[in-house]
Each structure stands twice: as structure tokens, then as C-alpha cells.
Amino acid sequence: MSDALTTGANREKDDPVLEVEGLRKRFGGLVATDDASFAVERGEITALIGPNGAGKSTIFNLVSGFYEPDAGTVRVDGTDVTGKQPHEIADEGLVRTFQTPRKLEGMTVREAMLVGAGDQPGESFLKLFTDAAGVAAAERANVEAAHEMLERFEIGHLATQPATDLSGGQMKLVELARAMLAEPELLLLDEPVAGVNPTLANTLSDHIARLNDDGVTVCLIEHDMEFVMNLADPVIVLDRGSVLVEGSPDAVRADDRVIDAYLGGESA
Numbered sequence: 001m002s003d004a005l006t007t008g009a010n011r012e013k014d015d016p017v018l019e020v021e022g023l024r025k026r027f028g029g030l031v032a033t034d035d036a037s038f039a040v041e042r043g044e045i046t047a048l049i050g051p052n053g054a055g056k057s058t059i060f061n062l063v064s065g066f067y068e069p070d071a072g073t074v075r076v077d078g079t080d081v082t083g084k085q086p087h088e089i090a091d092e093g094l095v096r097t098f099q100t101p102r103k104l105e106g107m108t109v110r111e112a113m114l115v116g117a118g119d120q121p122g123e124s125f126l127k128l129f130t131d132a133a134g135v136a137a138a139e140r141a142n143v144e145a146a147h148e149m150l151e152r153f154e155i156g157h158l159a160t161q162p163a164t165d166l167s168g169g170q171m172k173l174v175e176l177a178r179a180m181l182a183e184p185e186l187l188l189l190d191e192p193v194a195g196v197n198p199t200l201a202n203t204l205s206d207h208i209a210r211l212n213d214d215g216v217t218v219c220l221i222e223h224d225m226e227f228v229m230n231l232a233d234p235v236i237v238l239d240r241g242s243v244l245v246e247g248s249p250d251a252v253r254a255d256d257r258v259i260d261a262y263l264g265g266e267s268a
């Protein structure tokens with residue numbers, strides 16, 4: 001952690017948090033990501049939009065280490081993280097949520113929050129043997145941090161509920177709160193309001209804006225255009241695995257190439 005802080009302090013303020021260059025990923029005969037290059041600037045909320053199958057989620061999987069690229073580089077805060085494991089990339093400050101939340105059967109919301117929590121010394125048998133008190137204290141601290149985070153998202157009352165009892169929208173809130181436990185510098189959100197009712201979508205939008213005000217850089221994928229246009233600037237449009245257009249919400253909305261891409265995507 002202190003390493004990351006030192007690196008951050010030495011870094012130019014206007015260096016991008018995320019730089020993607022010439023990224024490529026093929027699945028059999030299908031090129032899902034085709035020479036994609038873009039940057040996410042510090043402090044901004046950048047949206048990644050594009051027709052279904054354009055390769056948006058694949059890019060998130062590539063930059064967060066869940067897929068290995070066939071070519072290209074990913075840099076987080078200037079550090080080359082290409083081919084690294086998700087937890088190593090999370091240590092660099094990049095944390096993501098999933099388009100489809102993971103299965104959480106048999107878990108309470110609080111337990112779901114702690115899956116993948118950074119500091120889990122209980123996993124080291126030797127440490128458990130030699131420092132049981134330290135392990136218990138760390139676990140208590142994790143539970144407390146999870147509670148505080150749920151409170152920050154105004155869902156503290158859900159902590160002891162079975163995770164499977166939540167609505168889709170509440171689940172999205174929990175995912176967001178869970179991601180924030182890792183104290184990310186850059187938060188990647190894959191369709192944070194998909195299938196969420198309009199009221200809860202507004203709540204999520206407010207939370208994301210607040211996190212951004214607090215200094216978290218955000219990159220999000222979303223189909224809900226009103227949500228994107230209200231929250232994000234700039235907007236990057238992906239089509240067939242490559243960046244088609246990048247610009248302000250208004251510029252992107254008025255761009256014929258973008259309209260064509262969406263129409264083409266629908267008939268494909």
C-alpha cells in the first residue's frame with residue numbers, strides 16, 4: 001500500500017490512470033477486441049458504449065486481468081500490468097464490478113461483501129497457528145469495514161439478509177460497495193444500472209457521482225443512454241472491438257458514425 005502511495009505521489013497529476021494500447025483478443029475465429037486504444041483520465045467519469053457484442057465487457061476483462069490479451073498493453077498509473085492477475089491489478093488501484101453478479105448462494109450480504117477482501121490473514125495456516133489473535137482482529141476489522149461501507153451506501157440494514165433475497169438494484173449497490181472496500185483509484189463498472197428500476201438507477205447515479213467527487217476515477221459500460229449522458233464525460237464508442245469515436249456526450253450523440261454503428265448492430 002505504501003508503495004502505491006509513493007508511486008502515486010511521484011506521478012504527474014495529468015497522466016491517465018488507465019492507458020490501453022493496441023489491445024487484441026480473439027476467441028477462435030472471432031476477434032472480440034481489435035487493436036483497441038484509449039485512455040481514462042484521472043478524475044473523470046468515462047463511459048464505454050457501443051452495440052451488443054461490440055467488445056465492451058471483453059475490454060474490462062482484459063484490463064482487469066480476467067482475460068489475457070493476444071497483443072497490446074495495459075498500463076495503470078503508468079505501470080505495465082499486461083498479463084498480470086486480477087488481484088495484482090487491484091493492488092495497482094484498478095477494481096471492477098461484473099455485468100452479471102457472481103453467485104452468492106448461502107451467503108449473507110455481509111459475507112458477500114467480504115469475498116475477496118484484501119486482508120485475509122486467516123488464509124495463511126501458519127499465521128493462524130502463530131498469531132490467532134492477530135487473525136481474529138483482522139477479521140473483525142474487515143467485518144467492521146464492510147458494515148461502514150454498507151452504511152455509506154445506505155444499505156446497512158441489508159447486512160444480515162441472504163444475498164439471494166436482494167432485488168437486482170440492491171445487488172448492484174452491494175457490488176458497488178464491495179468494490180469500494182478495496183479502495184480503488186479507478187473503478188470499472190460493467191452495466192451498473194442494467195435491469196434496475198428508475199428510482200434505484202438514480203440512487204446509483206448519485207452514488208457514482210459522489211464517489212467521483214471524492215476522487216475516484218470511474219470508467220463505466222452502460223446501455224441506458226440517459227444515465228450515460230447525465231453522468232459521463234467523455235464517452236468512448238466501441239464498434240466491432242475497436243474505438244469508433246470519442247468525445248463529449250453531445251458530440252457523440254450527434255455523430256452519424258455512432259448512429260450507423262447502433263443501427264448496424266441491431267440488424268447483425
Ligand SMILES: Nc1ncnc2c1ncn2[C@@H]1O[C@H](COP(=O)(O)OP(=O)(O)O)[C@@H](O)[C@H]1O
Pocket residue numbers: 027030032050051052053054055056057058059
Ligand atoms: N469468453 C468468451 N468466449 C468466446 N467468445 C466470447 C467470450 N467473451 C466474449 N465473447 C464474444 O466476444 C464478443 C464481444 O463480447 P462482449 O465483450 O461481451 O460484448 P459487449 O460487452 O460489448 O456486449 C461477442 O461476440 C461475444 O460473444
Ligand SMILES: [Mg+2]
Pocket residue numbers: 056057058099
Ligand atoms: Mg457486456
